Amino acid sequence: MQTDIQIEPAVIVVFGAGGDLTQRKLIPALFSLFIEGWLPEQFLIIGLDRVQMNDQAFRQHLYEGVDRYSRQGKVNTQDWDRFASHLTYTVADFTNPKAFDLLSEQIAAQEETWGQLSNQIFYLATPPTMMEPIARLLHHTGLSDNRERARIVFEKPFGHDLESARALNNTLTNFFFAETQIYRIDHYLGKETVQNILALRFANALFEPVWDRRYIDHVQITVAETVGVEHRGGYYDQAGALRDMIQNHLLQVLCLIAMEPPVSFGADEIRNKKVDLLRAIRTIPCDSMDWSAVRGQYGEGQIDGKAVPAYRHEPGVSADSNTETFAALRLCIDNWRWQNVPFYLRTGKRLPIRASEVSVVFRPVPHQSFPRSALEGWQPNRLVVHVQPDEGLSLRVQAKQPGLRMRLNPADMQFRYQDVFPSPSPEAYETLLLDILLGDATLFMRADQIEAAWQIVDPVLEAWADNPPADFPNYSAGSWGPEAAEALLARDGRHWLAPIVEEKRGKHV
Numbered sequence: 307m308q309t310d311i312q313i314e315p316a317v318i319v320v321f322g323a324g325g326d327l328t329q330r331k332l333i334p335a336l337f338s339l340f341i342e343g344w345l346p347e348q349f350l351i352i353g354l355d356r357v358q359m360n361d362q363a364f365r366q367h368l369y370e371g372v373d374r375y376s377r378q379g380k381v382n383t384q385d386w387d388r389f390a391s392h393l394t395y396t397v398a399d400f401t402n403p404k405a406f407d408l409l410s411e412q413i414a415a416q417e418e419t420w421g422q423l424s425n426q427i428f429y430l431a432t433p434p435t436m437m438e439p440i441a442r443l444l445h446h447t448g449l450s451d452n453r454e455r456a457r458i459v460f461e462k463p464f465g466h467d468l469e470s471a472r473a474l475n476n477t478l479t480n481f482f483f484a485e486t487q488i489y490r491i492d493h494y495l496g497k498e499t500v501q502n503i504l505a506l507r508f509a510n511a512l513f514e515p516v517w518d519r520r521y522i523d524h525v526q527i528t529v530a531e532t533v534g535v536e537h538r539g540g541y542y543d544q545a546g547a548l549r550d551m552i553q554n555h556l557l558q559v560l561c562l563i564a565m566e567p568p569v570s571f572g573a574d575e576i577r578n579k580k581v582d583l584l585r586a587i588r589t590i591p592c593d594s595m596d597w598s599a600v601r602g603q604y605g606e607g608q609i610d611g612k613a614v615p616a617y618r619h620e621p622g623v624s625a626d627s628n629t630e631t632f633a634a635l636r637l638c639i640d641n642w643r644w645q646n647v648p649f650y651l652r653t654g655k656r657l658p659i660r661a662s663e664v665s666v667v668f669r670p671v672p673h674q675s676f677p678r679s680a681l682e683g684w685q686p687n688r689l690v691v692h693v694q695p696d697e698g699l700s701l702r703v704q705a706k707q708p709g710l711r712m713r714l715n716p717a718d719m720q721f722r723y724q725d726v727f728p729s730p731s732p733e734a735y736e737t738l739l740l741d742i743l744l745g746d747a748t749l750f751m752r753a754d755q756i757e758a759a760w761q762i763v764d765p766v767l768e769a770w771a772d773n774p775p776a777d778f779p780n781y782s783a784g785s786w787g788p789e790a791a792e793a794l795l796a797r798d799g800r801h802w803l804a805p806i807v808e809e810k811r812g813k814h815v
């Protein structure tokens with residue numbers, strides 16, 4: 307496929323190119339962009355890492371990743387050979403200024419060969435401790451000087467808490483890069499279904515009139531995973547579910563559901579509206595932490611009929627770890643639209659199914675005119691965004707059950723991506739990488755957004771650190787988390803809704 311967008315020549319430098327993210331996500335995404343005609347003719351991908359490898363070994367390593375993880379399926383070797391000729395690898399120590407001098411020379415030489423200037427994307431697929439040193443050396447080498455062309459990309463986690471995120475933002479933007487050059491990734495924002503929340507809310511006249519406290523009872527956001535910590539125990543044990551998922555992915559989804567309508571789709575306008583929303587979220591007071599926040603850690607159990615070990619027995623995890631693998635929050639938004647409408651967020655590892663879903667639950671009708679006997683199966687209206695799997699939307703309405711008596715039962719009106727749009731959706735990283743090449747920062751986190759999100763979770767992190775859990779592990783792998791998570795909603799007279807994919811499988815929470 308050839309595209310009509312002109313993308314300028316680009317050098318993409320990946321720090322941490324020997325790692326998992328590069329092999330599983332970045333290169334498969336760049337390969338897809340390449341074969342679909344989105345990359346410019348003149349592009350070079352420079353991998354940098356400490357691992358000893360030559361170009362050939364690097365290409366082979368990436369080939370295996372693309373063959374395994376690309377949405378394009380098995381690699382066509384001709385396509386791969388054309389793509390691989392743009393890949394090169396250098397062994398580098400990211401703390402050594404010489405490595406950056408060499409990089410600078412390599413980029414200059416490439417531009418000379420092309421006879422054109424390029425945009426440079428510095429992608430940090432590295433542990434968080436390397437972010438600042440790399441940015442510092444890029445700056446010292448002059449590689450960050452061109453504010454139009456040089457862009458730096460940070461993977462999450464961005465900071466460990468509010469203080470560290472603020473310090474990192476200050477150092478980066480005061481000394482090394484302008485904010486407009488910085489792209490902080492939250493890959494959830496690259497997902498089609500997450501972006502579609504904007505289309506749903508602001509391209510349809512139907513929803514906005516009922517999108518507030520008068521018609522909406524509450525909102526639930528669930529991101530459930532069946533996987534454990536896989537090979538990332540070392541990182542995860544320092545992070546936990548609140549930092550790993552809620553501070554970023556779930557809060558970003560919440561922003562899109564709850565923000566005010568933007569005036570335009572400019573990057574700053576969307577980001578301003580999201581920051582307004584984050585700042586309206588009420589800080590959870592420390593004396594009502596138990597009413598608003600729940601943590602859990604999985605013990606051993608079964609997933610899909612297979613025995614799986616407890617979190618504390620996972621590789622890289624401390625045997626007496628108190629890190630949470632499940633977190634749930636009850637959040638309130640102090641603005642006119644959402645007064646008294648709770649937002650319940652939950653996420654966990656080793657839950658029974660993989661499902662990310664947003665349920666907007668509407669209030670009951672103000673007066674029930676149907677006889678009691680008709681209402682046994684009654685449920686409130688519910689608009690569900692299926693983020694994954696089975697991407698789409700469903701709207702639960704009441705319908706008359708066919709028959710000679712009046713009985714109401716819920717029925718779902720459904721939109722499934724795969725039925726309506728036959729072409730496959732791009733991976734989140736494809737969308738995000740293309741936006742970086744184009745210099746469009748709409749889907750990336752600005753410094754103030756990151757800090758506003760930390761401001762929400764910081765009091766919970768502090769309260770949890772001050773009061774280590776006495777009951778971990780408190781849920782079995784394969785269950786829906788600790789009992790306290792149910793109690794969080796039960797106190798409000800509500801319960802967690804089974805994700806629709808699970809309902810369909812005939813199970814129940």
Ligand code: BG6
Nearest residue numbers: 462493531533550551555662694
């Ligand atoms: C990452 C987290 O950001 O998102 C992981 O660090 C998590 O722990 C992953 O598994 C989930 O992403 P997705 O796209 O599979 O929902």
